[in-house]
Amino acid sequence: MAFIFSEQITNPSVRVAKFLNQGLKKMKAAYFSQYGSPDVISIKDIPAPTPLPNQILIKNKACTVNRTDSGFRSAEYFVSRFFSGLFKPKFHVLGTDFAGEVVGIGADVKRFKIGDSVFGFDDSLFGGHAEYLVIDENKVVTTFPDSIPYTIAACIFEGGHYALSNIKAANLHPGQTVLINGGTGSIGSAAIQICKHFGAHVTALCGGEHLDIVKDLGADEVYDYTKIKTLSELNKTFDFVFDAVGKRSFAEAKPILKENGIYISTELGKHLENPLLGILGNYKKRKRVLFPIPVSKAEDAEFLRDLVINGSYKPLIDPKKFEFEEIAEAYRYIETGQKIGNVVLSLE
Numbered sequence: 001m002a003f004i005f006s007e008q009i010t011n012p013s014v015r016v017a018k019f020l021n022q023g024l025k026k027m028k029a030a031y032f033s034q035y036g037s038p039d040v041i042s043i044k045d046i047p048a049p050t051p052l053p054n055q056i057l058i059k060n061k062a063c064t065v066n067r068t069d070s071g072f073r074s075a076e077y078f079v080s081r082f083f084s085g086l087f088k089p090k091f092h093v094l095g096t097d098f099a100g101e102v103v104g105i106g107a108d109v110k111r112f113k114i115g116d117s118v119f120g121f122d123d124s125l126f127g128g129h130a131e132y133l134v135i136d137e138n139k140v141v142t143t144f145p146d147s148i149p150y151t152i153a154a155c156i157f158e159g160g161h162y163a164l165s166n167i168k169a170a171n172l173h174p175g176q177t178v179l180i181n182g183g184t185g186s187i188g189s190a191a192i193q194i195c196k197h198f199g200a201h202v203t204a205l206c207g208g209e210h211l212d213i214v215k216d217l218g219a220d221e222v223y224d225y226t227k228i229k230t231l232s233e234l235n236k237t238f239d240f241v242f243d244a245v246g247k248r249s250f251a252e253a254k255p256i257l258k259e260n261g262i263y264i265s266t267e268l269g270k271h272l273e274n275p276l277l278g279i280l281g282n283y284k285k286r287k288r289v290l291f292p293i294p295v296s297k298a299e300d301a302e303f304l305r306d307l308v309i310n311g312s313y314k315p316l317i318d319p320k321k322f323e324f325e326e327i328a329e330a331y332r333y334i335e336t337g338q339k340i341g342n343v344v345l346s347l348e
């Protein structure tokens with residue numbers, strides 16, 4: 001459905017992007033106008049966006065449905081409404097991860113050209129759950145080579161970024177020992193591979209039927225979480241315990257942390273204790289909790305892309321396939337808490 005033709009005029013004094021409307025200026029999008037269950041999402045034809053001078057227009061070829069989208073759709077944690085609208089969502093098309101082709105550029109764009117394959121992440125304006133989206137060229141968007149399929153490129157960032165931010169916060173060093181709880185999640189599966197890239201010894205927990213998948217991701221030791229009642233049963237100590245699915249607690253992790261060991265969870269905690277413990281952790285020198293606020297950066301997208309190119313990071317993709325029109329079903333699936341890695345939707 002290529003209804004926008006774009007042409008870059010290369011004379012620098014009149015460097016503009018020209019958009020010639022060839023037919024309907026509409027696109028298919030997963031639309032919502034109120035917070036709630038996956039039922040609030042419906043597929044609609046809405047106006048396609050036009051790039052501002054500093055933006056690129058992308059024909060989207062693949063996107064993920066992830067826990068960030070899910071959190072902003074349900075607004076289950078009220079705090080998310082301070083970003084997305086107190087009573088009603090300010091943005092009607094979610095989708096943080098995307099991968100597609102640049103089909104239009106604003107007059108001031110310098111980093112991209114028509115025809116570039118790009119992937120990225122936008123958790124402030126979203127837009128990835130649609131056929132076209134625009135993004136500021138200085139936000140989290142970068143090119144990738146033909147060797148990476150769009151459906152893989154779309155899965156590089158969300159899990160990889162949350163994993164990388166937390167690993168950086170823990171200041172991981174080669175030779176250190178890490179425990180990753182939830183090795184099959186999108187964050188956990190990326191974390192295993194990134195920790196291995198940084199030279200750590202990785203122990204991971206996952207469901208019994210996924211032990212082989214998690215070993216293949218590079219974990220040195222893998223245990224079935226259903227058989228580990230308390231983490232002390234592992235009889236090991238760790239420099240860093242990363243609870244990538246937020247199912248354990250600092251109280252449980254503390255006995256298995258080495259002196260100066262760090263615990264990070266991707267969740268607030270059963271009693272919303274992790275942010276507070278994170279603040280207290282800043283004043284402690286011994287075993288402590290960190291609760292870093294992840295900041296997404298284009299340089300992290302480039303770093304993660306390069307890991308994919310050199311084979312150190314293979315985003316884990318759930319075998320379950322959904323058509324774009326089945327996006328509400330995809331949300332229901334990820335909210336079972338049992339997806340594997342990333343749920344990707346193709347728009348090609």
Ligand SMILES: NC(=O)c1ccc[n+]([C@@H]2O[C@H](COP(=O)([O-])OP(=O)(O)OC[C@H]3O[C@@H](n4cnc5c(N)ncnc54)[C@H](OP(=O)(O)O)[C@@H]3O)[C@@H](O)[C@H]2O)c1
Binds near residue numbers: 066182207340341
């Ligand atoms: N802070 C943020 O902004 C932010 C952003 C995104 C996500 N999150 C949070 O991060 C967490 C992870 O998200 P995700 O997308 O990576 O993964 P996810 O979809 O939440 O996790 C799926 C995996 O969790 C595993 N799992 C379920 N119960 C478990 C348990 N008791 N112990 C260990 N593993 C268990 C399952 O493994 P098996 O299938 O092997 O059983 C499943 O493969 C979520 O809680 C999400 O809400 C936070």
